Structure formats: structure tokens, C-alpha cells
Amino acid sequence: MPNMSLKKVAIPEQDPNIRKQNFKEVSLGYTVDMAIEEALRCLNCKHKPCISGCPVSVNIPQFIQHVINKDFDKAYNTITETNLLPAVCGRVCPQEAQCEASCVRGIKGEPVGIGRLERFVADYHLNNSHDEPKKPLTNGTKVAIIGSGPSGLACASDLAKSGYEVTIFEAFHTPGGVLVYGIPEFRLPKKIVQKEIDNLKAMGVKIKTNMVIGKVITIDELKEQGYKAFFVGTGAGTPNFMGIEGESLIGVYSANEYLTRINLMKAYLPEYDTPIRKSKAVAVIGGGNVAMDAARSAKRLGAEKVYIIYRRGEEELPARIEEVHHAKEEGIIFKLLTNPVKIIGDNNNEVQAIECVEMKLGDKDASGRRKPETIPNSNHQIQVDTVIISIGTSPNPLIRQTTPGIETNKWGCLVVNEAMATTREGVYAGGDAVTGAATVILAMGAGKKAAQSIDAYLKQKTE
Ligand SMILES: Cc1cc2nc3c(=O)[nH]c(=O)nc-3n(C[C@H](O)[C@H](O)[C@H](O)COP(=O)(O)OP(=O)(O)OC[C@H]3O[C@@H](n4cnc5c(N)ncnc54)[C@H](O)[C@@H]3O)c2cc1C
Incomplete structure (x- = not known):
């Protein structure tokens, strides 16, 4: 029934x-x-x-x-x-x-x-379940995966299952991408991500950390070492800023830096002495999942007042409904239809307040969302000692700068075709590096699709 x-x-x-x-x-x-x-x-x-x-x-x-x-x-x-x-x-x-x-x-x-x-x-x-994943027989063909976020992990897993000798190169000292450095423990316990990474290792996938491709070694140099194909899953980890006065004051963070200090560098654990501000009042600018994670983390670190400052209304908040609901339950204060225009510092160049204007929603813009418009003479200040900017991220330009023949679009995202192939032969890409900041499942799906294409490409080359 x-x-x-x-x-x-x-x-x-x-x-x-x-x-x-x-x-x-x-x-x-x-x-x-x-x-x-x-x-x-x-x-x-x-x-x-x-x-x-x-x-x-x-x-x-x-x-x-x-x-x-x-x-x-x-x-x-x-x-x-x-x-x-x-x-x-x-x-x-x-x-x-x-x-x-x-x-x-x-x-x-x-x-x-x-x-x-x-x-x-x-x-x-x-x-x-205590089953160890089986180690597939390898065909001896080496493939390099750059970046260990969900797109890289998915691509590595499918290629390893097809018999390739897969090595993941990761810039940070810990693999997992945003799953480890961005999304906080209270939403995604790190032992879960670790288990997936352990499974990959048991399948024979090698993971080399502290390897910033484009700085430590380039794709062309890896090619000389015998790698026959590449997957670039380097994400979109470079934070965007608003360009308003006061963004370089002490106490202003990008959400990525703030969350990396907390998650990857374990600032939330007393046994770690990772530097992080002991804030009393925090303004988080933005309304996505990243903003909710930063606000809820600031609350857990002891801030008495945490504001989400977002220029559109509740309906337009890009964060998951569940995250907004949890944030409200935890006492996060939502200042909607509010836009920051200036961060104000004290004599020591430390954040003292944020100046905002009130907004109203006008006609729909190119993105289909109603455009926020400033209400004249609505300037007001909110007293805060910390500002966390969470208005989006873009892909890092390093791979483009160091890989001749690889093209990006005007947002710095790698250009790929239907098969996830970049404009450079043998180099495939997927996840946020291609789409800009998106979701875990889309990144994972892209990694799987690229694995299929890499397999077809390498088989065709050996025919
Ligand atoms: C705080 C936060 C919360 C989020 N919440 C959600 C959510 O609730 N639901 C959801 O679906 N999505 C969420 N997202 C988005 C989601 O996490 C991403 O879309 C997804 O992780 C993208 O996967 P990826 O593999 O493309 O890249 P990433 O996960 O960004 O991984 C890229 C990896 O590549 C490494 N790298 C970068 N450059 C180099 C280089 N030159 N050499 C070697 N390695 C390099 C990076 O260090 C990183 O480990 C969130 C994102 C953030 C930041």
C-alpha cells in the first residue's frame, strides 16, 4: 500500500x-x-x-x-x-x-x-559494506587528471575502471576540491569524501597533491612524461569582488578564503592555530549556497550577529531552500533588497561598518530575473567588524596561460565541444572550469562524459 x-x-x-x-x-x-x-x-x-x-x-x-x-x-x-x-x-x-x-x-x-x-x-x-573496490587490470596507457573535485574524481573513476593508468594532480595538499575546502563539515562530513577518495586509490588511481599544473609542471611537460590524454577539472575557484571602496581593509575576506581557512585549514578545531578573525558582527554579501555556508560558519565560530546582504528579494535567492531555512533557524539575519556601496574602516584600517542602499525590483534583465534598482537617498550603515564577499567565482587562468592552443571564452571558461574536448588535441575538460560555478552533480556528469570521450580518443589512436 x-x-x-x-x-x-x-x-x-x-x-x-x-x-x-x-x-x-x-x-x-x-x-x-x-x-x-x-x-x-x-x-x-x-x-x-x-x-x-x-x-x-x-x-x-x-x-x-x-x-x-x-x-x-x-x-x-x-x-x-x-x-x-x-x-x-x-x-x-x-x-x-x-x-x-x-x-x-x-x-x-x-x-x-x-x-x-x-x-x-x-x-x-x-x-x-566492507567490500574493497576491485583493482582493474591496467592497459598501460597513462592519463592525467588535473584537479580532484567531483569532475576529476568521476573522470578518474570511469577511466580506471576501463583499465587506464590514472594519476590525479591536485594543487592543494588534500584532494576533494570544493567538497573538502568549500562545503562545511556541518553539511558534508569530510569522512564521506575521504571514503570516496580511498576507493579510488584502492582501484589503483594515483593522487599527487601540492601539484599546481602550470606552475610545478605544465601539460606539455606531462605529455613528455608519457601521459596520452588529459582531463582538466580545475573548477572556478578565483573569487570575484564588487570593486567598491574598502575591499582591501583588514577583516574583508572572499568567501572562498574564509571557508578554506575553516574547512581545509581546520580553523574550527581548537587544536589548530589557523588564523581567522574572531568576529562579533559579520556581513556576508551574496545569496547563494556559498554565502549561506560562510554565514553559518561565522555563526558557529562565535559571531553574535551575522547578516546576509542580498540585492534581490527572498524569491530570487540562489541558495537551496533548505540552506536558507537552516540559516534562518540558526539566527542569520537576512537583509534583502539591500546592496553594499562602501566598506568603512577605522583608524587601524580594520572594518568598522558597511554602507548599503535599499533596492527595489524593476523589469526582467537578460538573465530573466527582475533587475534590482537603487532607491535614491536610502543609504544606511550596518555596524560590522568582518565582511565576507560571496558574489561568485571564475576559473583560474593558469591552465590557459600555460597550455598553447587551449581556448577560453570571455568569462575565462575553457571552450569544449559536445565530447568535452578542448581546442587542444588530447585535452578534455569539464565541471566548473567549463561552465563557471555550477553544481556537484553537473561536474560529476561532465567528468563521466569526458571519460567516455577520452576512452574513444585513445582507442582510435591505437587502432
Ligand atoms: C562553499 C560552496 C558551497 C557549495 N554548495 C553546493 C551545494 O550545496 N550543492 C551543489 O551541487 N554544489 C555546491 N557548490 C558548487 C560545487 O561544489 C561545484 O560546482 C563543484 O565542486 C565543481 O566541481 P569541479 O570538479 O568542477 O571543481 P572543484 O570542486 O572546484 O575542484 C577543482 C580542483 O582543482 C584544483 N585545481 C585548480 N587549479 C589547479 C591546477 N592548476 N593544478 C592542479 N589542481 C588545480 C583545485 O584545488 C580543486 O581541488 C558549492 C560550492 C562552494 C564553493
């Missing part, structure tokens, strides 16, 4: 008043009984619109049927046919705009909690 409840089975969470003081995971995940109860809300409908809503076409109704039958291994195998990182995607994918947006149950009530079920299946597998 299907469960005809209009609401998803509630997921246990840490109490907001407790969790805003710690970095432990907010959402605690379903128990077996909760997962089955939620799975029973799926009508297993004929047209299965959820599958086309998923960027990597996970067979969602099938994995949910396996959950109903308590066959969690089969459920896991169904998901991982197309999704390498279910424990990650179950936690951070914007399901409300993808699979769940197409769910028939969403017409009258809440859609099936596909993300929550995916997370349950992945966690069940992590906690209960």
Missing part, C-alpha cells in the same frame, strides 16, 4: 540552538523504518519524470523499489550505475530544482524525498 501522506517523512536534525555552536552535521539522516515509510510514497509511475529531472539519469523509481523491499545493496548498485558520489549528492544536490521538481507527488503536496532516500542508501552502504 503506498503511503499517501502529503508530507515527506521528517528527517531528524540537530536542534538549531545547539548546532549553531558546533560543526557537526545538521541533518542526521533517516533510520531504516523512516526510509521505507518515505519510499512507500513513491507511486512508481509509468512515465518516471524524476529520471529526466536528474542530470545523470539515476533510475530513481527502481532504487526506491529496492528500498521498499529492504534490498539496500541493490538500491546502492542502481544509484551507482550512473552516480559515483551518492552520499555527497544525497546531501548537497539541489533536488528541489531537479528530480524532486518533476515528482508527481509534488503536484498535491510534497514530492518524494528522493535526496533523503539517496543519502540513506549511500550511508547504509558506507556503514555496512
